[in-house]
Amino acid sequence: MREYEGGIAAVGTGESRLGRDDVERAARRLAGRVWRTPVVRCDRLDALAGTRLWLKAENLQRGGSFKTRGALLAVERLAAAGSRGVVAQSTGNHAIAVALAARAIGLPAVLVLPEDAVPTKIDLIRETGAEIAFAGTVLAERTAMVERIQELRGYDVVDPYQDRDVVAGQGTATAELIAQIAAEGSRLDAVVVPIGGGSAIAGACLAAAGEGLAVVGAEPDAVPAFTAAVRAGEPVTVPAGHTIADGLRPDRIGSLPFDLAHRTVASVITVSEGAIEDALRAALLHARLLIEPAAATALAAALEHASSFGADVGVVLTGGNVEAGLVTSLLPGAGVPS
Amino acid sequence: MREYEGGIAAVGTGESRLGRDDVERAARRLAGRVWRTPVVRCDRLDALAGTRLWLKAENLQRGGSFKTRGALLAVERLAAAGSRGVVAQSTGNHAIAVALAARAIGLPAVLVLPEDAVPTKIDLIRETGAEIAFAGTVLAERTAMVERIQELRGYDVVDPYQDRDVVAGQGTATAELIAQIAAEGSRLDAVVVPIGGGSAIAGACLAAAGEGLAVVGAEPDAVPAFTAAVRAGEPVTVPAGHTIADGLRPDRIGSLPFDLAHRTVASVITVSEGAIEDALRAALLHARLLIEPAAATALAAALEHASSFGADVGVVLTGGNVEAGLVTSLLPGAGVPS
Numbered sequence: 267m268r269e270y271e272g273g274i275a276a277v278g279t280g281e282s283r284l285g286r287d288d289v290e291r292a293a294r295r296l297a298g299r300v301w302r303t304p305v306v307r308c309d310r311l312d313a314l315a316g317t318r319l320w321l322k323a324e325n326l327q328r329g330g331s332f333k334t335r336g337a338l339l340a341v342e343r344l345a346a347a348g349s350r351g352v353v354a355q356s357t358g359n360h361a362i363a364v365a366l367a368a369r370a371i372g373l374p375a376v377l378v379l380p381e382d383a384v385p386t387k388i389d390l391i392r393e394t395g396a397e398i399a400f401a402g403t404v405l406a407e408r409t410a411m412v413e414r415i416q417e418l419r420g421y422d423v424v425d426p427y428q429d430r431d432v433v434a435g436q437g438t439a440t441a442e443l444i445a446q447i448a449a450e451g452s453r454l455d456a457v458v459v460p461i462g463g464g465s466a467i468a469g470a471c472l473a474a475a476g477e478g479l480a481v482v483g484a485e486p487d488a489v490p491a492f493t494a495a496v497r498a499g500e501p502v503t504v505p506a507g508h509t510i511a512d513g514l515r516p517d518r519i520g521s522l523p524f525d526l527a528h529r530t531v532a533s534v535i536t537v538s539e540g541a542i543e544d545a546l547r548a549a550l551l552h553a554r555l556l557i558e559p560a561a562a563t564a565l566a567a568a569l570e571h572a573s574s575f576g577a578d579v580g581v582v583l584t585g586g587n588v589e590a591g592l593v594t595s596l597l598p599g600a601g602v603p604s
Numbered sequence: 605m606r607e608y609e610g611g612i613a614a615v616g617t618g619e620s621r622l623g624r625d626d627v628e629r630a631a632r633r634l635a636g637r638v639w640r641t642p643v644v645r646c647d648r649l650d651a652l653a654g655t656r657l658w659l660k661a662e663n664l665q666r667g668g669s670f671k672t673r674g675a676l677l678a679v680e681r682l683a684a685a686g687s688r689g690v691v692a693q694s695t696g697n698h699a700i701a702v703a704l705a706a707r708a709i710g711l712p713a714v715l716v717l718p719e720d721a722v723p724t725k726i727d728l729i730r731e732t733g734a735e736i737a738f739a740g741t742v743l744a745e746r747t748a749m750v751e752r753i754q755e756l757r758g759y760d761v762v763d764p765y766q767d768r769d770v771v772a773g774q775g776t777a778t779a780e781l782i783a784q785i786a787a788e789g790s791r792l793d794a795v796v797v798p799i800g801g802g803s804a805i806a807g808a809c810l811a812a813a814g815e816g817l818a819v820v821g822a823e824p825d826a827v828p829a830f831t832a833a834v835r836a837g838e839p840v841t842v843p844a845g846h847t848i849a850d851g852l853r854p855d856r857i858g859s860l861p862f863d864l865a866h867r868t869v870a871s872v873i874t875v876s877e878g879a880i881e882d883a884l885r886a887a888l889l890h891a892r893l894l895i896e897p898a899a900a901t902a903l904a905a906a907l908e909h910a911s912s913f914g915a916d917v918g919v920v921l922t923g924g925n926v927e928a929g930l931v932t933s934l935l936p937g938a939g940v941p942s
Contacts, residue, residue: 304642306664325892326644550931554663554894554924586892590935597928 455576793914
């Protein structure tokens with residue numbers, strides 16, 4: 267790999283560089299406005315993993331995912347600059363987060379979703395009163411729709427992967443995890459984060475800078491966009507296979523997250539659909555947490571590999587917006603109430 | 605009601621009286637040995653309740669319920685006194701807790717369960733290697749079996765309702781909740797706790813003493829043992845109707861919990877089976893927490909009545925040991941993974 271090309275030093279001009287400072291600033295702006303989600307321990311998951319797991323339960327976050335963090339900062343910045351409305355594309359959780367932030371701040375919002383977006387996420391957006399537009403199933407179709415709406419309405423785009431506030435805001439989840447574990451007198455050897463468009467892993471890399479812990483990514487076998495980008499040396503569009511991890515369906519990593527993360531991540535683990543299902547079920551029945559398949563992808567990677575990362579491994583459970591029908595289909599045979 | 609008869613002042617001799625001090629002592633003994641479970645907030649549940657709910661997530665406790673607290677203290681006390689083994693009856697969670705404590709301390713244990721105990725709870729006990737004996741479906745059948753085992757084996761009984769350490773230990777869940785909310789700069793107007801044999805509500809009354817908050821009990825319509833005891837002025841056995849809240853099936857309140865709680869509780873709400881089911885589903889889909897029906901009974905009471913209790917209402921979600929089949933049966937129609 268050529269030195270510094272695409273690395274942090276090459277991210278835009280001096281002002282657009284991002285570092286741990288930006289995550290700390292984001293955390294101060296978010297204090298008291300998003301939940302400080304708990305870190306959950308579970309003896310049975312530790313036994314399965316063969317090491318101690320510290321689960322950052324962002325499935326319990328407002329709006330049901332960690333995306334609430336970055337969107338709030340970005341929409342607030344745009345509102346302060348006189349925005350007349352916002353538009354964002356997303357597989358779902360960033361759209362929910364933008365819709366909630368726009369409602370809180372009093373801006374109109376249009377959210378562009380794939381046609382196969384999960385109904386739970388669509389419902390959460392509808393509850394806010396925001397407009398929804400559907401556009402195909404792959405990232406390029408959604409971004410084209412966003413550009414059209416931006417032109418027609420004069421709305422500002424809240425990009426889920428390229429926005430500095432979004433990436434720094436997402437990093438606060440990992441920063442909080444690190445601080446919460448320090449408060450317990452422990453420290454992490456590694457943190458495992460799922461990779462969709464890349465904001466979670468990029469934020470985690472910023473938050474972990476100088477903390478001496480390995481950042482590990484997890485993505486579905488079916489959509490290995492980060493793995494492909496690392497091989498190519500730059501973001502590339504991968505053929506999108508089907509994954510139940512709807513939040514990890516983006517078929518291309520954002521260039522900002524790739525630049526921030528690709529040299530910092532210790533490794534990226536690709537996870538089978540069966541392992542994602544098993545992890546979702548284990549989180550529910552052992553840790554009593556409902557998580558969505560994207561979060562289960564990170565947990566699956568941790569259950570399989572965490573013992574090789576060290577004695578204390580964090581897992582960012584990014585969200586909990588999952589279809590009841592999917593949960594039902596993954597549980598042991600429906601029985602009669604006892 | 606005749607003054608002081610059956611009240612706190614009448615509980616046994618001076619040494620067997622219980623107070624807030626005992627809960628604080630129990631909390632110090634438990635520190636670092638049970639999870640300090642999180643207090644979870646959820647905007648959608650707040651909207652349903654019409655007030656702020658603070659959910660003490662003891663479903664995330666070791667062993668899957670708050671019973672781990674009291675059992676650890678009681679088994680430890682018996683072991684220190686030279687016990688050769690312990691025996692306990694329970695609908696499930698106290699048995700799990702005693703089995704885990706006995707294994708940790710290295711004592712043999714026999715757990716007496718009703719024949720309709722839920723399989724999840726039976727499995728958790730089996731995992732510890734403890735012995736299980738089944739005895740009928742009502743409390744009197746289980747206590748008779750406990751006495752037989754006590755005589756045959758010379759084991760010590762860990763009573764789920766009458767043991768001082770158990771009641772004080774259970775109280776630490778509410779004490780922690782009060783402290784956690786104080787740390788956020790808030791304070792509770794009320795706390796809602798489910799009533800089975802009575803250790804949770806008695807512990808809550810001890811923990812809440814002098815804190816200026818109302819303690820509210822919740823029990824199933826089908827087994828209103830506390831309501832009947834209050835009417836009778838003493839514990840009475842009620843005809844046990846069927847409830848999905850297996851943890852609340854004891855058909856008689858323990859005399860110690862009754863003495864501690866019956867003049868302190870602000871009110872007791874009886875809850876329909878349908879409301880218990882709705883609350884379990886709401887906890888899962890809105891708060892992303894898997895709770896068992898006993899905990900859902902408290903949540904159901906809070907969703908229906910908390911707005912009349914004040915602006916800040918705690919709910920002790922006592923456990924999360926629930927059948928997968930029951931969860932499946934309560935979720936909206938099983939669908940195809942999207």
